[in-house]
Every structure is written in C-alpha cells, then in structure tokens.
Amino acid sequence: MSNSLTKSDFAAKISAAKKKIEENLEELNKLDAATGDGDHGTSIKRVIEAADTAAQGDASFKDMLTNVGMAVMSVGVGSAGPLIGSFFMGMGDAVDSEELDAAQVAAMFHAGVAGLQKYSKAQIGDKTMMDAILPAVEAMDGKVDIPVLFSAAAEAAASGAEATRQMTAKFGRARNLGERTKGHMDAGARSFSLIFAAFAEA
Amino acid sequence: MVMKKFLNDPNDLTPELLEGYCLAYPDKVKLVNDKIVMRANPKDESKVAVVTLGGAGHEPALSGYVGDGLLDASVVGDIFAAPPGPKVLEALKLLNRDAGILLIILNHQGDVLNGNMALDLAEREGIKVKSILTHEDIAPGTAAPIEDRRGLGGCIPLAKIAGAAADAGKSLDEVLEIAERFNNQMATLAVTMKTATAPQSGEYISSLPDDMMEIGMGQHGEGGGTGPQKIMTADETAETMVKKLAAAIDVKSGDQAMLIVNGSGATTLMEMFIVFRKAYKVLEEMGVKVAISRCEEMLTVQEAAGFQMFLGKVDDELLGYLQAPSNAPYWVTQ
Numbered sequence: 300m301s302n303s304l305t306k307s308d309f310a311a312k313i314s315a316a317k318k319k320i321e322e323n324l325e326e327l328n329k330l331d332a333a334t335g336d337g338d339h340g341t342s343i344k345r346v347i348e349a350a351d352t353a354a355q356g357d358a359s360f361k362d363m364l365t366n367v368g369m370a371v372m373s374v375g376v377g378s379a380g381p382l383i384g385s386f387f388m389g390m391g392d393a394v395d396s397e398e399l400d401a402a403q404v405a406a407m408f409h410a411g412v413a414g415l416q417k418y419s420k421a422q423i424g425d426k427t428m429m430d431a432i433l434p435a436v437e438a439m440d441g442k443v444d445i446p447v448l449f450s451a452a453a454e455a456a457a458s459g460a461e462a463t464r465q466m467t468a469k470f471g472r473a474r475n476l477g478e479r480t481k482g483h484m485d486a487g488a489r490s491f492s493l494i495f496a497a498f499a500e501a
Numbered sequence: 502m503v504m505k506k507f508l509n510d511p512n513d514l515t516p517e518l519l520e521g522y523c524l525a526y527p528d529k530v531k532l533v534n535d536k537i538v539m540r541a542n543p544k545d546e547s548k549v550a551v552v553t554l555g556g557a558g559h560e561p562a563l564s565g566y567v568g569d570g571l572l573d574a575s576v577v578g579d580i581f582a583a584p585p586g587p588k589v590l591e592a593l594k595l596l597n598r599d600a601g602i603l604l605i606i607l608n609h610q611g612d613v614l615n616g617n618m619a620l621d622l623a624e625r626e627g628i629k630v631k632s633i634l635t636h637e638d639i640a641p642g643t644a645a646p647i648e649d650r651r652g653l654g655g656c657i658p659l660a661k662i663a664g665a666a667a668d669a670g671k672s673l674d675e676v677l678e679i680a681e682r683f684n685n686q687m688a689t690l691a692v693t694m695k696t697a698t699a700p701q702s703g704e705y706i707s708s709l710p711d712d713m714m715e716i717g718m719g720q721h722g723e724g725g726g727t728g729p730q731k732i733m734t735a736d737e738t739a740e741t742m743v744k745k746l747a748a749a750i751d752v753k754s755g756d757q758a759m760l761i762v763n764g765s766g767a768t769t770l771m772e773m774f775i776v777f778r779k780a781y782k783v784l785e786e787m788g789v790k791v792a793i794s795r796c797e798e799m800l801t802v803q804e805a806a807g808f809q810m811f812l813g814k815v816d817d818e819l820l821g822y823l824q825a826p827s828n829a830p831y832w833v834t835q
Contacts (some may be wrong), residue, residue, distance in 0.1 A: 373585045
C-alpha cells in the first residue's frame with residue numbers, strides 16, 4: 300500500500316465499513332434494544348449503504364465527501380443520519396487534492412469532527428458515538444504512515460466504545476433511562492469502532 | 502388493544518396523506534419533490550417567503566397552513582420525524598429570492614438539527630434565509646433553558662403573523678422582528694388523558710391510567726408534565742391551564758390576547774367548546790380581552806385525547822396580521 304490516500308482508497312474503505320456493519324447488524328440492534336428502540340443497527344446500515352453508493356462515481360475527492368455527506372443526511376433515520384452526514388460534509392471542507400498524506404488524512408478527520416460538533420454537543424463520557432470517534436481521530440495525530448494511522452484509530456475507537464459500558468447516557472432516547480444504561484455498550488460507539496476497524500483492514 | 506385505523510402499507514402513510522391532501526385542495530396547494538407542500542399560486546418573488554418543517558401525523562398541521570397570506574411551503578418528514586436537512590434545502594432553493602426566506606423551526610431535537618443543517622447548507626449556496634425558533638411550552642416553567650421548552654401549536658398563529666407581514670411587503674428583518682415579538686409573548690400547555698398510537702407500529706407512545714390525565718405532556722404526549730393526576734372537570738382543567746398561561750406571559754387587565762383551544766385528535770368539539778368557554782370567562786374576569794380566538798383541531802397527535810391551550814398577548818399590529826385575509830385550507834379569513 301502506498302503511503303497516500305486517494306478517493307478510490309477511501310471509497311474502498313467505506314465499502315469495507317458497509318460490509319462490516321452488515322455482518323454485525325444483529326449485535327448492533329441488540330445493543331440498542333437495551334437502551335433505545337432497537338433499530339440502531341438498521342439505521343446505521345442505511346447510513347453506510349447511502350455513503351457507499353454516493354462514494355462511487357467520478358466526482359473529485361472533495362466533492363465525493365460532500366456527496367456522501369448529503370446522501371447520508373438525506374437518509375432520515377432520526378439524528379444518526381444528519382450527524383454522520385455532517386461528519387462527512389465536514390471532511391470535505393479540509394480536502395483540496397486527490398491524494399492525501401498522513402497529516403492531511405488526520406486533518407480531514409479533524410474537519411469531520413468539527414462538522415459533527417456544529418450539531419452535537421456530546422463529549423467524551425456522554426455514551427454516544429463521540430466516545431469512539433473523538434479518540435480515534437485524536438489517535439491519528441502525528442502519524443506519518445497511513446496504515447499505522449488507521450490501525451491506531453481503530454484501536455482507540457475500540458477502547459472508546461468499550462468504555463461506554465461504564466457510562467450513563469446523556470443524549471438521545473437513552474437519556475431518559477439514566478443509570479439503567481450502565482453496563483451496556485453504546486450502539487453508536489460500537490458502530491464507529493466497527494467502521495474504524497474496517498477502515499484499518501481495507 | 503389492537504390499533505383501529507384506516508391504513509394501507511404503514512411505510513406509505515406520509516406520501517399517501519400528502520397526495521390526498523393536495524388532491525383535496527388543488528386550487529390552493531401542490532406537492533413538489535415528494536415531501537414539499539407549496540402554494541398552488543406562488544406569490545410575487547419581491548416578497549419574503551415563509552417556510553416551516555416538521556413531521557407528518559399531526560394533520561392538519563403544518564401543511565394545512567400553506568396558502569395565500571400564510572406559509573409559502575412546509576417541508577414534511579415521516580410520521581413524527583423531522584424531514585432531512587437536504588430536503589429542507591430543496592424547499593429553500595425553490596423559494597430562493599432576493600427578498601429572503603424566513604424558516605420557522607419548532608423546538609424539537611430533530612427539527613432543530615435538520616433545520617440548522619439546512620440553514621448551513623443554504624448559506625453555502627448563497628441563499629438569503631433567517632430562522633425563528635418557537636419554544637412556547639411552559640410545562641418546564643418559563644425560567645427553564647430554551648432546550649427544554651418545546652415548540653407546540655403556537656407555531657401556527659406565529660406563521661399566520663409572519664405570512665401576513667411577508668405578504669404585506671415587509672422586509673425579512675421586519676418579518677423576523679414582528680414574529681419574534683409574538684414569539685416572546687405566547688405560551689402553550691398541552692393536556693393529555695389518553696395517549697395516541699404511533700400509526701406505523703400500533704404502539705402507544707406512552708401510557709396513562711384510565712382515570713388519570715396529565716398537564717404539560719407536550720406535542721406527542723411524550724411526558725415532561727406535572728405528573729399524572731385524577732381527571733378534573735372541564736372547568737377545573739381550563740381554569741388551571743389558562744391561569745398558568747396568563748401568568749407565564751404576564752397578561753393583565755386591559756391587555757388583548759389570542760386564545761386557542763386546539764384539539765389533539767380524540768377530544769370532541771363539544772368538550773373543546775366547554776373548555777374554551779371557561780378559559781374565556783377566566784380571562785374576562787381578569788380584564789383581559791380575547792381579541793381573536795380559534796377552537797378547532799389545528800395540530801393533532803393521531804387519536805390522543807386532550808388539547809393544547811394557547812394564549813398570546815397581541816397589540817393592534819399583531820392583531821391586524823392575525824385578522825388579515827388568508828386562504829390556506831385550514832385557515833380561511835376573508
């Protein structure tokens with residue numbers, strides 16, 4: 300693997316993430332049933348399918364990310380679609396070339412987080428997908444080798460998701476359950492640990 | 502209990518209801534891009550457009566209020582779900598004009614998220630749009646943070662005011678200022694005695710024992726009220742609610758007000774008139790003049806039994822806009 304990320308490399312990673320989510324669909328729905336309405340797996344599947352479809356085609360890398368963002372926002376599955384859509388839209392803001400080095404990949408993901416944080420106030424510890432995304436993106440900093448960057452992100456996302464077991468939900472429908480959410484891994488965080496794992500493997 | 506509703510495929514509820522609505526009032530409204538209800542006869546582009554967004558399942562709101570003198574468009578989501586930001590953007594693009602657009606957003610998490618997203622997307626496209634957030638639920642108290650104060654049926658009279666001001670040729674800043682003035686002096690409380698079923702699944706949204714009611718349960722009967730209590734009489738319920746509303750917006754002797762009793766779906770007009778009568782009398786005793794009123798189903802929640810009581814303080818200018826001619830299917834004023 301060359302030490303750069305192109306549009307088609309990233310499209311392949313999104314396809315791998317789609318496959319990974321599909322393989323773990325039942326687990327995600329079960330996790331969500333413990334504290335939510337049990338449809339997170341189905342929602343995230345629709346999100347990642349929309350992303351995968353929009354990632355194909357001849358657009359530039361930047362436009363591809365914007366297209367993916369718009370497609371994901373349009374899925375209309377509660378707040379997951381809009382939030383994840385704004386993550387991809389934000390990534391597009393930082394990309395201006397067709398081939399990114401490791402520092403530019405990290406910058407792209409940081410811009411994604413900035414896009415997401417325009418709409419979500421969730422922080423580390425609130426038991427949301429942020430518990431996987433924020434550590435994953437932090438872990439990309441300072442890496443010079445792209446496969447190393449994605450492996451570090453995947454590891455950080457996995458431990459971030461694991462840590463949500465001990466947390467009390469502060470957002471979404473699960474918020475109403477308060478302390479009862481302890482002991483269950485957050486389905487959104489688990490989804491992103493799967494997505495970052497797929498990014499590292501692809 | 503098994504849900505008893507006239508339905509086809511639950512996945513088709515929203516497209517089918519919108520199709521039927523626009524077929525029923527073809528001289529007034531038309532359906533564009535699947536989920537956008539627009540005026541059949543668009544107004545002059547030199548005037549500000551007024552748009553709102555929200556989930557379906559609350560008929561006639563919000564699309565019932567698209568028409569001359571009122572909204573230019575409503576962007577509709579699935580049942581009880583906000584439309585996606587990009588769909589709202591489509592409506593803003595269709596109505597893009599130099600005069601600008603006012604987007605009315607009701608304070609519900611999904612509406613705010615997707616509405617704000619649409620505003621950001623519109624900014625990227627250079628569309629001139631400003632927004633107003635309705636949050637007139639007083640169930641958590643008027644001192645509660647805005648996030649906790651839901652947007653209820655007050656969005657409809659507010660849309661009437663904004664629509665009339667826009668059609669009268671006011672600028673975007675003026676329309677926003679007029680609407681914001683009303684926004685800051687209106688209050689709503691919802692009371693529920695039987696909650697609705699979600700029509701896609703047949704599940705009850707929440708539950709209340711047979712002999713109980715709850716004041717402050719919000720749009721869908723989702724909760725957040727003062728807790729279940731024994732069902733009171735119409736007069737006791739009306740008096741309790743109207744006094745809370747009057748205190749919240751500080752209406753006093755000599756003030757003019759708008760009073761609305763908005764049925765939630767299963768409460769009869771008979772009950773609503775009885776409630777309205779008592780609320781009117783309480784205000785009269787306080788020396789408050791009910792200058793304009795409505796007593797009907799405006800923003801419903803399926804077959805929920807209950808109603809929303811709305812009270813807004815008005816001055817002559819606001820009253821003029823509320824009384825101005827409009828021709829929306831569910832708000833006709835000659």
